[in-house]
Amino acid sequence: ALYEGQERYLDAFWDTCEIDVYGDGELNRALTYNVYQLLQSVTKDRYGNIAAKGLSGEGYEGHYFWDTEMYILPFFTLTNREIARNLIGYRYQILENARENARQMGHKQGALYPWRTIMGSECSGYFPSGTAAYHISGDVAYSVVAYYLASGDLEFMEQCGAEIVVETARLWMDLGCWYQGKFHINEVTGPDEYTCMVNNNYYTNALAKYNLIWAAKLYGRLKEAGKADGLAERTGLTDGEAEAFVKTAEAVFLPYDEELGINPQDDSFLQKKLWDVSAIPEEDKPLLLHHHPLELYRYQVCKQADTVLAHFILEEEEDLETIRKSYAYYEKVTTHDSSLSSCIFSIMAARLGMVEKAYGYFGDSAKMDLYNAHKNTKDGIHTANMGGSYMGIVYGFGGLRIREQGLSLRPCLPKQWEGYHFRFLYEDSVIEVRISRETCAVTLLRGTEKEIVIYDRPYVLRDRIEIPMEQGAGD
Numbered sequence: 001a002l003y004e005g006q007e008r009y010l011d012a013f014w015d016t017c018e019i020d021v022y023g024d025g026e027l028n029r030a031l032t033y034n035v036y037q038l039l040q041s042v043t044k045d046r047y048g049n050i051a052a053k054g055l056s057g058e059g060y061e062g063h064y065f066w067d068t069e070m071y072i073l074p075f076f077t078l079t080n081r082e083i084a085r086n087l088i089g090y091r092y093q094i095l096e097n098a099r100e101n102a103r104q105m106g107h108k109q110g111a112l113y114p115w116r117t118i119m120g121s122e123c124s125g126y127f128p129s130g131t132a133a134y135h136i137s138g139d140v141a142y143s144v145v146a147y148y149l150a151s152g153d154l155e156f157m158e159q160c161g162a163e164i165v166v167e168t169a170r171l172w173m174d175l176g177c178w179y180q181g182k183f184h185i186n187e188v189t190g191p192d193e194y195t196c197m198v199n200n201n202y203y204t205n206a207l208a209k210y211n212l213i214w215a216a217k218l219y220g221r222l223k224e225a226g227k228a229d230g231l232a233e234r235t236g237l238t239d240g241e242a243e244a245f246v247k248t249a250e251a252v253f254l255p256y257d258e259e260l261g262i263n264p265q266d267d268s269f270l271q272k273k274l275w276d277v278s279a280i281p282e283e284d285k286p287l288l289l290h291h292h293p294l295e296l297y298r299y300q301v302c303k304q305a306d307t308v309l310a311h312f313i314l315e316e317e318e319d320l321e322t323i324r325k326s327y328a329y330y331e332k333v334t335t336h337d338s339s340l341s342s343c344i345f346s347i348m349a350a351r352l353g354m355v356e357k358a359y360g361y362f363g364d365s366a367k368m369d370l371y372n373a374h375k376n377t378k379d380g381i382h383t384a385n386m387g388g389s390y391m392g393i394v395y396g397f398g399g400l401r402i403r404e405q406g407l408s409l410r411p412c413l414p415k416q417w418e419g420y421h422f423r424f425l426y427e428d429s430v431i432e433v434r435i436s437r438e439t440c441a442v443t444l445l446r447g448t449e450k451e452i453v454i455y456d457r458p459y460v461l462r463d464r465i466e467i468p469m470e471q472g473a474g475d
């Protein structure tokens, strides 16, 4: 009976998250392994989450990080709603701790999620690349909105999602300050752990802006549906406060450098000396094991995707030229010493039409644990990267986006592969995307018809759409 139950459970799991690459068996095996490990490691209730090393090793002491929201939840949001709700539900369970954490850090309002935790309290030992990484609150809010956009589940927003987004929005209101008509966020650490305690980290600011806008939007949508009373009661949110969120969001300062045409990672990033990443000898890698943090902080050198990640998740914020130039700039100063980096560079390379480059970064990401590519799998698997390798196919090569404007695809195919396919949930539907050298086929497996944009052209998906592939430019 247990065997049969397990079989049923796994059949249902694979049914919605089927993903295969054709023409590279090794890579396909690694991808399947990654997806399976995510299921193995993830909580099956709202009292747990998913540790940075899953259940496979002692690295990071079983702690939960932003890895969940930005790298792992996207997989579950697209394939298994129950688990996605559990992961968000966990953040709701510890919302009170996040409020307390904010008070401890001197904030009069809002919720600051702990950088690393199990029970809800902050477990970071080193605050510059721990508690100061305030972006985690924006990450949690972002994942709630991503779940809402993919599922349309307003009820879940009513129960808990909107409250998280409102409380994190309040944090930014308290944290930021007005200077010369702009809203600045100072003394925080962005995703890149080789650059700490800075003013106006682009990623954090862009996310704070999004968080503020969506706090007001979710409140508006709940009000429209006559479901905002619970939220207003629990949080005391008023129309006036929601308006203030929007006004502040419009004024959030986003660093831009006219001369380079890029978004600097923060206010002081470009003033620093450049670290020649191409000249780092093998025995000096990863830098964090050979250099004092203070030395690293004084250089333009990044451990991982930071502004490039912001451009992926909040693409609408900038024009493509700025995104392209920023990618080229940060690629030269990024070591990818964090396992959370290559997958994002792969996704954005695909977005910018650099398919060969995307393929290279993707291989590093997908094979990391099954082939022990970083030589540290003995300490545990890299769950964030596993989610990242899934995103590499779906968001990277597949070019899937689910935004407020709806569903879109922009598929490309590396020359080394014959094709790939994946399935995902969107609102009430299960959709399959099959890519070959010649065609892009999108099939509605279950559910109701959907509007979909492919290569910037609108279609209605009733049963099946098959169109010729367009290859990315720029390679």
Ligand code: IFM
Binding pocket: 052, 060, 065, 066, 067, 191, 193, 338, 340, 384
């Ligand atoms: O959360 C990550 C961080 O971004 C880089 N260092 C490891 C952490 C846990 O995976």
